[in-house]
Amino acid sequence: MEDNVVLKMQGICMTFPGVKALEDVDFTLKKGEIRALMGENGAGKSTLIKCLTGVNKFEAGEIYLDGCDAPVINKSTMDAQNKGISTVYQEVNLCPNLSVAENLFIGREPLTRMGTVNRREMNQRAVQLMKQLDLEIDVTQNLEDYSLALQQMIAIARAVDMESKVLILDEPTSSLDDKEVAKLFGMMRRLRDKGVGIIFVTHFLEQVYAVCDGITVLRNGTLVGEYQIEELPRVKLVAAMMGKDFDDLAAIKQEGSGDKQKEELVIEAKGLSHAGTIKPFNLDIHKGEVIGLTGLLGSGRSELARAIYGADRAQTGTLKVKGNEVKIKNPIDAMKLGMGMLPDDRKAEGIIGDLSVRENIILAIQAKQGILKKIPMAKQCEIADKFIELLQIKCASRETLIRQLSGGNQQKVILARWLATNPDFLILDEPTRGIDIGTKTEIQKLVLKLANEGTSLIFISSEIEEMLRTCNRMAVLRDGTKVGEIEGHEMNQMNVMKVIAGGEQNE
Amino acid sequence: MSSIRSLTKKRLFLPIFSMLLVMLINVIYDVACGNPPLGFFVITIKNAVLYGRLIDVLNRGSEIAILAIGMTLVVSSSAGTDISVGSVMSLYAGVCCMTLAGFGEVNVSQYANPLLLGIGAGLLVTCICGLFNGFLVAYMNIQPMVATLILWSAGRAIGLLLCNSQIVYVRVPSFQKLGAYTGFMPTPIIVAAICIAIAAVILRFTALGTYIQSVGINKKASRIAGFNSAKIILLCYVICGLCAGLAGMVATSRIYSADTNNIGLNMELDAILAVALGGNSLGGGKFNLAGSIIGAYTIQAITTTLYSMGVSSAQAPVFKAVVVIIIVVIQAEPVKEYFKKVSSKRAAVKEATKA
Helix, strand or coil, X not given: CCCCEEEEEEEEEEEECCEEEEEEEEEEEECCCEEEEECCCCCCHHHHHHHHHCCCCCCEEEEEECCCCCCXXXXXXXHHHHCCEEEECCCCCCCCCCEHHHHHCCCCCCECCCCCECHHHHHHHHHHHHHHCXXXXXCCCEHHHCCHHHHHHHHHHHHHCCCCCEEEEECCCCCCCHHHHHHHHHHHHHHHHCCCEEEEXXXXXXXXXXXXXXXXXXXXXXXXXXXXXXXXXXHHHHHHHHCCCCCCHHHCCCCCCHHHHHCCEEEEEEEEEECCCEEEEEEEEECCCEEEEECCCCCCHHHHHHHHHCCCCCCXXXXXXXXXXXXXXXXXXXXXXXXXXXXXXXXXXXXXXXXXXXXXXXXXXXXXXXXXXXXXXXXHHHHHHHHHHHCCCCCCCCCXXXXXXXXXXHHHHHHHHHHCCCCCEEEEECCCCCCCHHHHHHHHHHHHHHHHCCCEEEEECCCHHHHHHHCCEEEEEECCEEEEEEEHHHCCHHHHHHHHHCCCCCC | CHHHHHHHXXXXXXXXXXXXXXXXXXXXXXXXXXXXXXXXXXXXXXXXXXXXXXXXXXXXXXXXXXXXXXXXXXXXXXXXXXXXXXXXXXXXXXXXXXXXXXXXXXXXXXXXXXXXXXXXXXXXXXXXXXXXXXXXXXXXXXXXXXXXXXXXXXXXXXXXXXXXXXXXXXXXXXXXXXXXXXXXXXXXXXXXXXXXXXHHHHHHHCCHHHHHHHHHHCHHHHHHCCCCXXXXXXXXXXXXXXXXXXXXXXXXXXXXXXXXXXXXXXXXHHHHHHHHHCCCCCCCCCCCHHHHHHHHHHHHHHHHHHHHCCCCCCCHHHHHHHHHHHHHHHHCHHHHHHHXXXXXXXXXXXXXXXX
């Protein structure tokens, strides 16, 4: 192997039932290099990484690793770890019921002379590790007590601490806010200077150009090319990923935002709250209006939507839907009033992993119809096919299990589940997280289309530009309180940031 | 060759294969002993009723098959097992016989209350048991095995208390009928067939199956999608309680008495085993009711086979364990992988020789 190459993959092929996931893919990583692995949903990024870490068994090809003479085949992630490849996956794959320290050292706990786990040393080392990342948390608490973003940081800390040759970060930033991302980048640069090769999978183009040295692009399971960062400006990168020049996101135009206020009220929330997550808030939503909820992670933007939908039962306040006061105890009550919600944690609250794409799509309509009125099989297939076609969901067939799809396609299935119910009011919580740029545009267009057809929407996203493009009005949250609303001409990045950051500028 | 491969991919292949394996053991044994080779399958009419080992399996396996229906749903929805069903069967016996005998008597040849009232009271109590288990699991979030442990130990004891620790006999022909014969057919077979048919119809024509599987796979996501997860789990436990009652009904009528110490003893383990033999994951989620029922009869077939070989009832569990190990190992993932590898290697060799 050439000098300063730490990892070389050659001619990797892999098939899933009915789908060719990877075809003859090469990948090279140098020492002290941060290389972005880019591609749309289902391009094979996650699959390639799983082949490398031993989660998937590939059918052909070879992997060479610095320090190993023969081609390497990892049988398990443990095996890969021992050879110096550590991974942080898109979704947090740790044990929620173990403490932070236990999670950090699972499988490699410091031992006492008696052979038992040396908890004191483990906790001390965990605290040190957290300090390196500027995280001040109690390492003896269970992991599940912390937010998704913190869990993600802990997963990263765990991978970093393993002193590996190759570090793989599979969309680590999708649940982090800007400050946390900056911390992560600092850490990545430090590791690069130490000579670690880093593979960085992300959908955020800005981040690629902020931190990476090289880019490898995949499309439909094949290699498009391996580039240095200077060779591939943004527009070319997007073209390489999509295989065509894309119509820029900015092309989406806002239409007639002012008129919506005159439409009838769909949702009137007065003083709704849920203890510990969201303080009492008022919110009015008109027919065909898109309301953006913005704020830092943990500011209560998801919780506000959940309180309306009944995912967390509101404890105070009143809610009127189309002028009638209603009590919502469970999501099904909200659904019967024409609501729907796409939750932010896709794995935990969105997909039913072991059910097929078809079953996942018809789930909400079935729930609305009730247990006794089973939707006939022919009708189910018809609905499923319609949405697979409409949203261009990539799957081998409608009977494919949803957990075998890529993240973005899973998200489309959940979206289809709600669209199938013809909702009057739809909550989309981070619908574009972990989704490629092409699909993002599609989803944003869909949001505008739905609004034009008279559906009211709540749109929550960490990307402010995305909301500026789609929303008529934005509500800003800080520390569980709704601190202001911005609309019309005031809606620009600067103003939103000001309100989020606090102070009195939002007068 | 390809048709065999597509056959092995069918979900019911392994449960049926296990069943056939047990039958094959019978054939081999019969040949070795010089009996007619297909003795296991011979059905004759003796004393105007059906007679034969196969009939015996179907007859004696009725209770496990009925239990397996409820157990399958409980396992699927709550990723846990209801270990109280054996005790609940015995509780049914106590309630039903005591109602029929008029409380206090222990040996009657006349009903003190109508038969249907007795059965109804028994089934009502078992449904309440299911409700209790379901409430603990679904609403109190207690682990299924711990929640049902309460009735596992208390159910039988309550039955004993009801019967004043005595065996209550109800010597009335119409009561015995449920455990005896209807025409030439053993009644338990009919009862089990009706239960299975009702379950099949409900699963076919309502969305219950989708609800249960969805809740079993991802409780939180199911709630967001509009299912009342807790209610579904509760419903499964009530159905399981009802099934335990029906199994208890058959078992009680067989011996026309409430032998609370022995009715349904260790039956919960057979029911759980039936679910596992049917190819269902005890981790919940997807289920296959037909598999569980085939599993139930497989267990009974093993027992019947051992008895027909002259193995004593004290030694039978050992041999039963051996057969169960073999069946479970065949269905285990690593073994399946191994066979897949061998067959693909063989195919590769074949192609190479062709070329």
